[in-house]
Amino acid sequence: MWGGRFAASPAEIMEEINVSISFDKALAxxxxxxxxxxxxxxxxxxxxxxxxxxxxxxxLDQVAAEIQxxxxxxxxxxxxVHMNVESRLKEIIGQPAGRLHTARSRNDQVATDFRLFVRDxxxxxxxxxxxxxxxxxEKAEAHAATVMPGFTHLQPAQPVTFGHHLLAYVEMLxxxxxxxxxxRKRLNExxxxxxxxxxxxxxxxxxxxxxxxxxxxxxxxxxxxxADRDFALEVLAAxxxxxxxxxRFAEEIVIWMTPQFGFITLSDRFTTGxxxxxxxxxxxxxxxxxxxxxxxAAAFQGLxxxxxxxxxxxxxxxxxxxxxxxxxxxxxxxxxLAMTGMVQDLEPVKETMRAxxxxxxxxxxxLADWLVRELKMxxxxxHHVTGSIVxxxxxxxxxxxxxxxxxxxxxxxRISNSVYSVLSVENSVKSRKxxxxxxxxxxxxxARAWARRLEKESAGR
Numbered sequence: 001m002w003g004g005r006f007a008a009s010p011a012e013i014m015e016e017i018n019v020s021i022s023f024d025k026a027l028a029x030x031x032x033x034x035x036x037x038x039x040x041x042x043x044x045x046x047x048x049x050x051x052x053x054x055x056x057x058x059x060l061d062q063v064a065a066e067i068q069x070x071x072x073x074x075x076x077x078x079x080x081v082h083m084n085v086e087s088r089l090k091e092i093i094g095q096p097a098g099r100l101h102t103a104r105s106r107n108d109q110v111a112t113d114f115r116l117f118v119r120d121x122x123x124x125x126x127x128x129x130x131x132x133x134x135x136x137x138e139k140a141e142a143h144a145a146t147v148m149p150g151f152t153h154l155q156p157a158q159p160v161t162f163g164h165h166l167l168a169y170v171e172m173l174x175x176x177x178x179x180x181x182x183x184r185k186r187l188n189e190x191x192x193x194x195x196x197x198x199x200x201x202x203x204x205x206x207x208x209x210x211x212x213x214x215x216x217x218x219x220x221x222x223x224x225x226x227a228d229r230d231f232a233l234e235v236l237a238a239x240x241x242x243x244x245x246x247x248r249f250a251e252e253i254v255i256w257m258t259p260q261f262g263f264i265t266l267s268d269r270f271t272t273g274x275x276x277x278x279x280x281x282x283x284x285x286x287x288x289x290x291x292x293x294x295x296x297a298a299a300f301q302g303l304x305x306x307x308x309x310x311x312x313x314x315x316x317x318x319x320x321x322x323x324x325x326x327x328x329x330x331x332x333x334x335x336x337l338a339m340t341g342m343v344q345d346l347e348p349v350k351e352t353m354r355a356x357x358x359x360x361x362x363x364x365x366x367l368a369d370w371l372v373r374e375l376k377m378x379x380x381x382x383h384h385v386t387g388s389i390v391x392x393x394x395x396x397x398x399x400x401x402x403x404x405x406x407x408x409x410x411x412x413x414r415i416s417n418s419v420y421s422v423l424s425v426e427n428s429v430k431s432r433k434x435x436x437x438x439x440x441x442x443x444x445x446x447a448r449a450w451a452r453r454l455e456k457e458s459a460g461r
Contacts, residue, residue: 021076030113032064034192037209038192086100107314115190137166141163141443141444145440146163147160157362159429163447173242192213206218236299247291253342306321361394361400364386364387367389368386389412
């Protein structure tokens with residue numbers, strides 16, 4: 001493909017390290033879209049004839065059909081997807097195929113293809129996040145009053161509701177979705193027409209190709225056009241953060257399914273058994289979602305290291321931008337789908353959650369707050385009194401709501417019988433009515449607000 005400049009074929013190891021068709025063939029649909037837009041523009045501005053353009057478009061449609069039905073032969077000797085498509089195009093239409101690469105380089109061609117691929121994948125990830133949010137919202141509203149323990153340091157802290165816990169992930173995913181939406185806005189500029197690095201002397205219409213390919217505008221600097229991979233880095237960064245959120249939730253599913261917790265059940269659809277232990281029900285889907293963050297975050301870090309020392313403009317190092325990115329984005333999409341299925345499938349074991357919520361003196365803060373409200377104690381004094389009452393309960397093997405009044409009055413004589421109104425876990429969660437709090441009333445209201453927002457966003461997509 002190098003014409004007259006080279007007289008010998010590359011060494012076998014050179015071909016091995018240089019070839020990319022095994023993975024960049026994934027860009028074939030984007031490569032054909034870009035080539036069709038380029039050919040149409042060349043004809044429109046008079047750089048090639050309209051008849052040649054018609055032949056090129058016809059041939060590219062045939063190539064696309066062959067790729068779609070699996071009959072296209074990707075040849076390793078042709079190195080990458082671009083040369084494979086161009087070579088087959090020449091077999092189909094002959095001499096006009098050689099005009100397609102006028103005013104274009106593989107540098108701006110691959111930059112365009114890769115942007116299109118990342119944009120296409122981002123357009124699939126955004127609604128997948130929205131769908132996971134939707135099922136979380138539905139489950140949250142259904143369990144707005146289902147009491148469970150809230151944890152800090154994985155120790156019982158204060159009672160919350162299961163719905164409130166699920167809505168925390170809805171909020172995280174909302175920020176994830178926003179990061180992808182923002183990244184998409186920034187990546188939506190077209191490199192095509194930057195050529196190798198300096199632009200071209202042909203009178204091309206870059207606005208035309210940008211518009212046909214759905215970009216907002218052409219990239220304003222040809223060096224930046226071929227050298228930039230910010231768009232992939234930003235999407236991989238957003239993917240890494242989203243994967244961390246999925247991993248944290250997956251970890252909780254794994255913990256909640258253990259007999260020691262027993263907070264939720266998952267059906268046979270999202271669990272597996274053991275080849276030797278017949279009793280086992282393993283949360284493998286959650287464990288695999290938890291693991292995906294490793295390869296996703298590694299892809300981001302890997303591309304960051306590829307790009308960190310590259311002078312402008314294009315270097316072959318940038319061939320390493322694709323394989324890990326393809327894998328990371330596919331992994332995130334799969335993890336989102338798996339988590340969506342698990343959320344729909346899982347059911348809380350309400351009695352176990354309720355019992356756990358009452359252990360560990362989780363309403364101690366409610367007692368301290370009562371002392372502040374009713375007895376006008378400074379909070380630090382109320383904290384000390386509450387700690388003493390917790391110690392008394394612990395010594396007697398009692399939950400706070402079962403500590404006799406006389407025991408509490410021996411520590412603080414002004415405590416009255418009305419204190420018991422705040423010591424149950426149900427009353428504790430009901431009292432948390434501050435904005436963002438766990439009261440069932442709040443959870444229901446927030447779940448319905450999210451449902452309306454997600455419906456609106458989905459309709460406007």
